[in-house]
Amino acid sequence: FESRFxxxxxxxxxVTYVVETVAELLVLAMAMFLAAFFCLRVLLLPDATTATIExxxxxxxxxxxx
Numbered sequence: 834f835e836s837r838f839x840x841x842x843x844x845x846x847x848v849t850y851v852v853e854t855v856a857e858l859l860v861l862a863m864a865m866f867l868a869a870f871f872c873l874r875v876l877l878l879p880d881a882t883t884a885t886i887e888x889x890x891x892x893x894x895x896x897x898x899x
Contacts, residue, residue, distance in 0.1 A: 875882050
């Protein structure tokens with residue numbers, strides 16, 4: 834069996850591999866950006882983080898009491 838377009842399959846495989854790799858790297862980059870953003874937020878605004886956690890506990894307590 835001899836294909837009329839042998840390079841077509843090779844090209845398609847390479848393009849598919851490159852697209853999958855770029856997509857995975859983009860997802861990883863977004864996750865790292867979000868992690869760095871939230872870490873920086875905690876470092877710059879530690880009181881806001883504590884206040885937010887306390888507010889969450891207050892809401893949970895109010896829900897539990899009802």
